[in-house]
Amino acid sequence: MADTNTVKYNAPALDKGLDILEYLSKERVPLTQAEIAQGINRTPSEIYRMLVCLEQRGYIVRGHNAGKYRLSLKMYSLSHSHTPFDELKRVAHYPMQMLSENTRQSCHLSIMNNDQLLVISQMRSPSAVSLSIEVGTHFPLTKTTSGMTLLSMLNKKERTSILSRDVFYKTWEKEKKQTFLEEVEAIKERGYRTADSQLTSGITDIAIPIGKNSEVPAVLAVSVFTSTLHEELNMETIIENLKQTQEDINKLIGV
Structure with missing residues (x-):
C-alpha cells in the first residue's frame, strides 16, 4: 500500500526558504548565515542564494555591521491584509x-x-x-x-x-x-x-x-x-x- 503521507511534489528551494523564515520567526533574534544553516540542518553554501533572494524580496533584513539576518515586517503586513x-x-x-x-x-x-x-x-x-x-x-x-x-x-x-x-x-x-x-x-x-x-x-x-x-x-x-x-x-x-x-x-x- 502506498504511503498516503509521502510528498508527491518536491520544491527544495521553497522548502529552504520556508525553513529559514520559520527558524528566524522561532528564534526571534538576528542570526548569521552559519547560525541559520546550523539551525535548519543545512550548510551555509546551501542557503546563501535563498538568503539573498529573501533579502531582495524584503522578507528578511541583514544588519550592516554584524551581517546578521532578521525578519522584516513584510510577513506581518501580508498577514494583516484584507481577508x-x-x-x-x-x-x-x-x-x-x-x-x-x-x-x-x-x-x-x-x-x-x-x-x-x-x-x-x-x-x-x-x-x-x-x-x-x-x-x-x-x-x-x-x-x-x-x-x-x-x-x-x-x-x-x-x-x-x-x-x-x-x-x-x-x-x-x-x-x-x-x-x-x-x-x-x-x-x-x-x-x-x-x-x-x-x-x-x-x-x-x-x-x-x-x-x-x-x-x-x-x-x-x-x-x-x-x-x-x-x-x-x-x-x-x-x-x-x-x-x-x-x-x-x-x-x-x-x-
Missing part, C-alpha cells in the same frame, strides 16, 4: 456591541486555526467587573465550549481528521470519545452549547455557531461568572440575545 476574517470582524463589531450592552457581559468571536480555537475579536462588557478573553489566544478545541461548537459545524470526515491530531482526544478511552462525539452531535441539533468551563473554575460558557456553510465558520460566545447566573442573569435571556446576534451577523455575511 475574510477581517470582513467577519468588521461586520460583527456592532452586533457584538449590542449583545454586550444587552447582556452586560463581554463576548468574543473565535475561528479555527491550526486545529485550535483562535479568538479573533472581543467586545468588553460595559459593567465595571467582567471577564476578558485576550484576542489572539489559542485554546484546545476539545477543552472549550466554543471549540466543541466549532466541531459541530464540520462534517464527520473533517471532524474525525481534526480529532485524530488532537493531543487530548488521542489519549481518551473509547467510552469518553463516544460521549464527546455524542455531545458534539447534540450541539449540532440544539444549535448552541452551555457548559461549565473546563479551563477556568467558576465560569459558564455559552456559545453559538456563526456563518455555518460559509467561507469563515466561527463561534460567538459569552463567558460569565457561574454565580451570577443564579443571582443576576437569566440563561434564557443570554441565549435569546446570542441567537439574535447570530441572525444579525449571518445576514451581514450573506448566510
Whole structure:
C-alpha cells in the first residue's frame, strides 16, 4: 500500500526558504548565515542564494555591521491584509456591541486555526467587573465550549481528521470519545452549547455557531461568572440575545 503521507511534489528551494523564515520567526533574534544553516540542518553554501533572494524580496533584513539576518515586517503586513476574517470582524463589531450592552457581559468571536480555537475579536462588557478573553489566544478545541461548537459545524470526515491530531482526544478511552462525539452531535441539533468551563473554575460558557456553510465558520460566545447566573442573569435571556446576534451577523455575511 502506498504511503498516503509521502510528498508527491518536491520544491527544495521553497522548502529552504520556508525553513529559514520559520527558524528566524522561532528564534526571534538576528542570526548569521552559519547560525541559520546550523539551525535548519543545512550548510551555509546551501542557503546563501535563498538568503539573498529573501533579502531582495524584503522578507528578511541583514544588519550592516554584524551581517546578521532578521525578519522584516513584510510577513506581518501580508498577514494583516484584507481577508475574510477581517470582513467577519468588521461586520460583527456592532452586533457584538449590542449583545454586550444587552447582556452586560463581554463576548468574543473565535475561528479555527491550526486545529485550535483562535479568538479573533472581543467586545468588553460595559459593567465595571467582567471577564476578558485576550484576542489572539489559542485554546484546545476539545477543552472549550466554543471549540466543541466549532466541531459541530464540520462534517464527520473533517471532524474525525481534526480529532485524530488532537493531543487530548488521542489519549481518551473509547467510552469518553463516544460521549464527546455524542455531545458534539447534540450541539449540532440544539444549535448552541452551555457548559461549565473546563479551563477556568467558576465560569459558564455559552456559545453559538456563526456563518455555518460559509467561507469563515466561527463561534460567538459569552463567558460569565457561574454565580451570577443564579443571582443576576437569566440563561434564557443570554441565549435569546446570542441567537439574535447570530441572525444579525449571518445576514451581514450573506448566510
